[in-house]
Amino acid sequence: MLASSWKAAGFTYNKYLQIAARAIRKSLKEEARLKAEKRGPLELKYVKWENGKQGEPQNLPK
Amino acid sequence: MNTFRAARFALRAKPTASFLGRRTYADAAGPSDKIRLSLTMPHQAIFKGTDVVQVNIPAETGDMGVLANHVPSVEQLRPGLVEIIEEAGSTRQYFVSGGFAVVQPNSQLSVNAVEAYTLDEFSIEAARAQLAESQKIASGQGSEADIAEAKIEVEVLESLIAALK
Missing domain, CATH: 1.20.5 (Single alpha-helices involved in coiled-coils or other helix-helix interfaces)
Known part of the structure; x- marks a missing residue:
């Protein structure tokens, strides 16, 4: 079943939900879709501070 | 344990008249023949503690109908239709992307999904x-x-x- 295929690919449950939700958003009618797709992309960056100095900003892996 | 199993099995099937009268767990909260539904997404709550008659959910283990006094359980949802039968007898349908449904002991049902839309929006x-x-x-x-x-x-x-x- 489905569960095995996404688990086998090493996806987390969150990643799986994110893909499923994206497919649903893309299937909406134009007006609702434009509103919904704004909440799709999500990015997180983090920066490590050492000895009072800012390090390189890193993307949090998805 | 056997009676518990039998009850759980019966509740999984589509509802029949025979178990409407059965009391399996808590009798306390709310009107005894209603289930208190919350259908929520991260950005919006469609139902927020509303009393409804029945909710049909697409669980990973199979479709199930949830009525008042259902055995408490946690169910993972497949992408599919959540069907809500309201007090007036009308039915509302939402397509959900997957998530969890939690049946709590006091006839409360929380359905959490990432996206949920009515069919006419697709x-x-x-x-x-x-x-x-x-x-x-x-x-x-x-x-x-x-x-x-x-x-x-x-x-x-x-x-x-x-x-x-």
Whole structure:
């Protein structure tokens, strides 16, 4: 079943939900879709501070 | 333990008159023949502690109808239709992307999903076009991750198109 295929690919449950939700958003009618797709992309960056100095900003892996 | 199993089994099937009268767990909260439903997403709550008669959910283990006094359980949801039968007898349907349904002991039901929309908000053409594309990727030569991603999309879209027909 489905569960095995996404688990086998090493996806987390969150990643799986994110893909499923994206497919649903893309299937909406134009007006609702434009509103919904704004909440799709999500990015997180983090920066490590050492000895009072800012390090390189890193993307949090998805 | 045996009676518990039997009750659980009976509740999984579509509701019949025989178990409407049965009391299995808490009798305390709310009107005894109603279930208090919360249907929530990260950005919106469609139902917020509303009393309804019955909720049919697409659990990973099979479709199930939840009435008042259901045995407490946690169910993972497949992408599919959540059907809500309200007090007035009207039915509302939402297509959810997957998430969890938690049946609490005092006739409370929380359904949590990432996306939930009524069927009239979907465009079947958009879904079909996407399905064709995902199927192409799923049977193509891409990386394992791309193929797995496309397979998830195929499953979601097939379920959606079946619900829209």
